[in-house]
Amino acid sequence: MPQELLERIEMQEVTSLPSEGSSLVPPAPPEGLGTALFERDDRSARTDLRRQIAAMESELGELFASAFPRTGLEFKVPAPGGGPRILSMNELERVRDSLATRICEVKTHLDEYGRAEEASREMIERMAQDPAGHKWLRVSNEHIGEPGCRHWHSRPRWGILGMAMGWWRVKVSSGCPLAEGPAFGRSRNRDVPPAFGRSRNKDVPPA
Numbered sequence: 001m002p003q004e005l006l007e008r009i010e011m012q013e014v015t016s017l018p019s020e021g022s023s024l025v026p027p028a029p030p031e032g033l034g035t036a037l038f039e040r041d042d043r044s045a046r047t048d049l050r051r052q053i054a055a056m057e058s059e060l061g062e063l064f065a066s067a068f069p070r071t072g073l074e075f076k077v078p079a080p081g082g083g084p085r086i087l088s089m090n091e092l093e094r095v096r097d098s099l100a101t102r103i104c105e106v107k108t109h110l111d112e113y114g115r116a117e118e119a120s121r122e123m124i125e126r127m128a129q130d131p132a133g134h135k136w137l138r139v140s141n142e143h144i145g146e147p148g149c150r151h152w153h154s155r156p157r158w159g160i161l162g163m164a165m166g167w168w169r170v171k172v173s174s175g176c177p178l179a180e181g182p183a184f185g186r187s188r189n190r191d192v193p194p195a196f197g198r199s200r201n202k203d204v205p206p207a
Contacts, residue, residue, distance in 0.1 A: 042089060045089065046089065046092065049089070049092040049093065049096060050092070052096050053092070053095055053096050053099060056096065056099035056100060056103060057099065059103055060075060060077075060099065060102060060103055060106070063075070063103065063106050063107070063110065066110070067106070067110060068147070069142070069145070069146070069147045070110075070113055070145060072109075073106055073109055073110075074102075074105070074106075075102065075106065076102075077095070077098045077099055077102050078098060079095070080094065080095065113145060114145075116143075117143065117144045117145040120139050120143040120144045121144050123137070123139055124139050124144075124152050127139070127152060127154050127170050128152075128170050131154045131168040131169050131170050132166060132168040134154045135154055135168060136153075136154060136155065137153075137154045138151055138152065138153045138154070139151060139152045140152075148176065149173065149176035149177075150172065150173050150174075151172075151173050152170055152171075152172055152173075153170065153171050153172075153173070154168060154169070154170050154171075155168070155169070155171055156168050156169075157169050
């Protein structure tokens with residue numbers, strides 16, 4: 001190795017101070033030139049994204065309420081992981097896009113339900129006009145998008161005789177059957193508490 005490279009290079013010590021009025025901080029860059037020293041203010045963009053997300057969540061809630069009693073629709077939107085924290089701009093944008101996609105899917109499914117339910121209503125009208133042409137056909141409230149257990153059933157009057165004679169009719173059910181309690185058909189005195197089995201005369205002890 002050359003000897004001159006091993007020799008210590010003597011550096012002259014700087015003893016001069018900056019002149020008065022000068023600064024060690026570099027001047028600000030010209031407008032339009034972005035550097036790492038200057039952060040971008042994204043508060044307005046975050047506010048706008050949160051406003052869009054709130055509006056879409058409200059619309060999705062209204063769709064959820066209007067979909068009752070229909071089932072099979074998915075309203076959930078995956079949330080970004082990582083626990084409770086302030087979401088970044090990219091995460092807020094993903095939440096907004098997921099909500100927009102879910103709203104479009106729900107609206108598409110509801111339109112399909114609406115067309116099928118309208119066809120079922122038209123079928124009920126045709127059944128009422130021509131019961132014999134729609135033998136044994138049954139349409140329920142679920143098919144027309146309404147709650148309850150009512151249904152329309154094309155069936156013969158008086159059983160086999162009506163089938164032979166061609167006496168068909170549309171029978172409308174009265175609704176859901178009544179629920180029977182667990183004590184239905186039991187003896188009245190079997191499960192009566194002792195306080196209710198005492199005699200009205202206070203002087204007579206209970207049996």
